[in-house]
Amino acid sequence: MSSLMSSVDQRTNIVGQNRLELLIFRLTGQQPYGINVFKVREVIQCPQLTDMPGSNAHVRGIAHLRGTPVTVIDLSKATGGKAIDDLSKAYILVTEYNRTTQGFLVGGIDRIVNINWEQILPPPKGAGRNHYLTAVTQLDDKLVQILDVEKVFAEISPPDEEVSETIKQRKSERDLSQLTVLVADDSAVARNQVKRALSSIGINVELVNDGRLALDWLIAKADELGGDISDQVPLLISDIEMPEMDGYTLTAAVKAHEHLKNVHIVLHSSLSGVFNEAMVKKVGADQFIAKFHPDELASAVQHWMAIE
Known part of the structure; x- marks a missing residue:
């Protein structure tokens, strides 16, 4: 997986050219999903998770990454799907949001693609108000759904929104x-x-x-x-x-x-x-x-x- 996720420095050349790199992954089926590579610090095979009593129902546990505890969120369950069952074949996308580090549990990793932002389109108007999409794109004749991980994280760990x-x-x-x-x-x-x-x-x-x-x-x-x-x-x-x-x-x-x-x-x-x-x-x-x-x-x- 380290060969898949090369260093940030090597990827900054595309920034400012209206291009991005998407990490393509799966949850519980064959539907492809995407996340901006720059959101992802690393991708790891799911380790043994420690239960977290009293946590949100979508939190699968705690992963200990080089001595640092990271909350792991089942991305499929958090977006209204089935829980990811086979953790031995699952992966964790380690991300940073709201100045914290968290992991999103996914069913499988596909590849990284380099595309133009003009190919990234808003969600279909028929998606409704409660969907978890920020955008969609076409890849190999399949519709790739780009998930709103900010919405997922805000629902699980609501930020303080009040100005002092x-x-x-x-x-x-x-x-x-x-x-x-x-x-x-x-x-x-x-x-x-x-x-x-x-x-x-x-x-x-x-x-x-x-x-x-x-x-x-x-x-x-x-x-x-x-x-x-x-x-x-x-x-x-x-x-x-x-x-x-x-x-x-x-x-x-x-x-x-x-x-x-x-x-x-x-x-x-x-x-x-x-x-x-x-x-x-x-x-x-x-x-x-x-x-x-x-x-x-x-x-x-x-x-x-x-x-x-």
Whole structure:
């Protein structure tokens, strides 16, 4: 498996080119699922798990990885499917989200594919409101479902979404109620988390599902205003991995546009890896914040909204 998961440094060359690498895996059947390689620290064959009494029903136990305990979540069961029975043939995707490390139990590993974000599409409209998909793509004539692991993790370990009173009571020299922050994120859970946090400090928020929609919204606003939009939309908060256009490509496009270049950009992502700070500078973003800490995000918004 180590040959399958090569180092992050070797994979950063595709970042900023609107490309991604998907790790393709299975749960209990032959349906292929995908997860961005950058979300995955390592893939291991499932070791002996230690029971965790009183835990969520979807938690299969604790794996001890080099002396570190990692909670293992049955990804099939957590998304409404059957539990993965044969642990001797199962694998664990070790990931980082919400500044914690966790493992997702999967039935099998297929391969890694390198594709363009334009090939990643939003979930079908008929999927309903309670699905666990952030996107889909076609691979070998099969529909690959990309799961919303942020939603899965938030349901099992809900994050603190409240902004502290100290942050709420900060005063600004600008009337923030007259300004708008655009938020681009393909995860409904993440969008709602950001909206609640910013609404609590009096910020108007517009939400879009992906980078392409964000760029279209900003350009339309520039056309409406007839020029620089930063007086009314001083800040864009963007996820990094999104269907059709990723956050890095979106940032570069915004900074290259005459009427959008003065908009501040915060990249807000669950993606881990040492490349983030370097990529922030490369594409011209103003800041990178790892999901999800409401006070840190609200403080950053207050900072960038106050700069004229």
